[in-house]
Amino acid sequence: MVVQKIYHCNNEILEWKWSSDNKLMPQPFWTSVFLIDGLLIDAGAPGGVEDLRDFVKSLDSDDMIEKCVITHNHEDHCGGGRMLQEEFKIPVFASKLAIPLLLKEKDYPDYRQMTWGENYQPFKAELLKSSIYSKSGKYLFDVLDTPGHALEQISLIERKQQWAFITDAVMPKYQMIFGRDTDIPEDISLIYQSIKNLYEFTDKMNNLLLFTSGKGILKGRKFLKEKMDEINSLHQEAHKFQVEAKQNGLQGKRLLRYVLKNMFTRENFIGTLTRGGLSHKNLIMSLLEWSIE
Numbered sequence: 001m002v003v004q005k006i007y008h009c010n011n012e013i014l015e016w017k018w019s020s021d022n023k024l025m026p027q028p029f030w031t032s033v034f035l036i037d038g039l040l041i042d043a044g045a046p047g048g049v050e051d052l053r054d055f056v057k058s059l060d061s062d063d064m065i066e067k068c069v070i071t072h073n074h075e076d077h078c079g080g081g082r083m084l085q086e087e088f089k090i091p092v093f094a095s096k097l098a099i100p101l102l103l104k105e106k107d108y109p110d111y112r113q114m115t116w117g118e119n120y121q122p123f124k125a126e127l128l129k130s131s132i133y134s135k136s137g138k139y140l141f142d143v144l145d146t147p148g149h150a151l152e153q154i155s156l157i158e159r160k161q162q163w164a165f166i167t168d169a170v171m172p173k174y175q176m177i178f179g180r181d182t183d184i185p186e187d188i189s190l191i192y193q194s195i196k197n198l199y200e201f202t203d204k205m206n207n208l209l210l211f212t213s214g215k216g217i218l219k220g221r222k223f224l225k226e227k228m229d230e231i232n233s234l235h236q237e238a239h240k241f242q243v244e245a246k247q248n249g250l251q252g253k254r255l256l257r258y259v260l261k262n263m264f265t266r267e268n269f270i271g272t273l274t275r276g277g278l279s280h281k282n283l284i285m286s287l288l289e290w291s292i293e
C-alpha cells in the first residue's frame with residue numbers, strides 16, 4: 001500500500017492519501033481524507049483501513065479527530081467509517097440520503113475491489129445538519145448538496161477561508177462517466193447543475209480552493225466556470241452528431257457509435273478495462289438523455 005501525507009494552507013489542512021500498490025493496476029488511483037482542526041472529511045477505502053488506523057494512532061492529542069463527515073457512499077470514501085466508530089469512538093456523520101446506503105453491504109465489480117479493496121464494513125452514521133463546526137470552533141463548514149457523481153454527494157464549504165471540499169463532485173476533465181448499468185449511475189446534467197450551484201454559492205470568493213479526492217487542488221471559481229463551459233460544449237456536440245447520425249439513417253447502437261467516433265475517435269482503455277462501467281459511451285448516453293432547451 002502507498003500512503004502520502006500532504007499539508008496545505010499553513011498546515012491547517014492535512015491530506016492523507018491512500019492507494020493500493022496492486023501490480024495489476026496501470027497507475028496508482030488515490031483516495032484522500034482531509035483532517036482540519038479535528039474534523040475528518042471521509043474515511044478512505046476498505047483496503048486502507050489498517051493504514052488509516054495507524055494514521056489515527058499516530059496523531060498527537062491536539063490533532064486527534066473529534067468527528068468525521070462522509071461525503072458520499074462510494075467504497076473509497078466510507079471504508080474506515082465503522083473502524084473509526086468502534087475503535088476510536090469517533091462519531092461519523094453523513095447526509096440523510098447517504099445514511100441508509102452506508103448501512104448496506106456493498107457489491108462492486110472486480111476492478112474496483114482490486115483498486116479499493118474488498119469487505120466494506122457497513123455502519124450507522126449520524127445525521128449531518130446543514131453546517132458543522134471544527135473541533136475548536138474556528139472553522140464552520142456549510143453543507144451543500146452536489147449530486148451527479150452520486151445522488152447523495154455533498155460538498156463542505158468554509159466561507160471565510162474559501163475552502164471547498166468537493167471530493168468527487170467535480171472532475172478535472174469530463175471525458176467519461178459511470179453509466180446507468182453500474183451502482184454509480186452518474187448523471188451529467190445533475191453534475192452540471194451542481195457545478196453551477198457551487199459557482200453561485202461561492203460568489204465573491206476570489207481565492208477559492210477546491211479540494212478533490214486524490215486529484216489535487218483545483219483553483220478558483222474560474223475553474224468551475226470552465227467546467228460548465230466544457231460540459232455545455234460536450235452537450236451541444238453530442239446532440240449535433242446525433243442529428244447527423246439520424247440524417248444518415250442510423251439508430252440505436254450504430255447511432256451511439258457514430259457520436260462516439262466523432263467526439264472521441266474510440267472508447268478509452270479504461271472503458272474496456274471496466275467493461276463499459278466507466279466509459280465515453282456512458283457520458284454520451286447521459287448527454288443525449290439531457291434535452292437541449
Ligand SMILES: [Zn+2]
Nearest residue numbers: 072074149168
Ligand atoms: Zn465517488
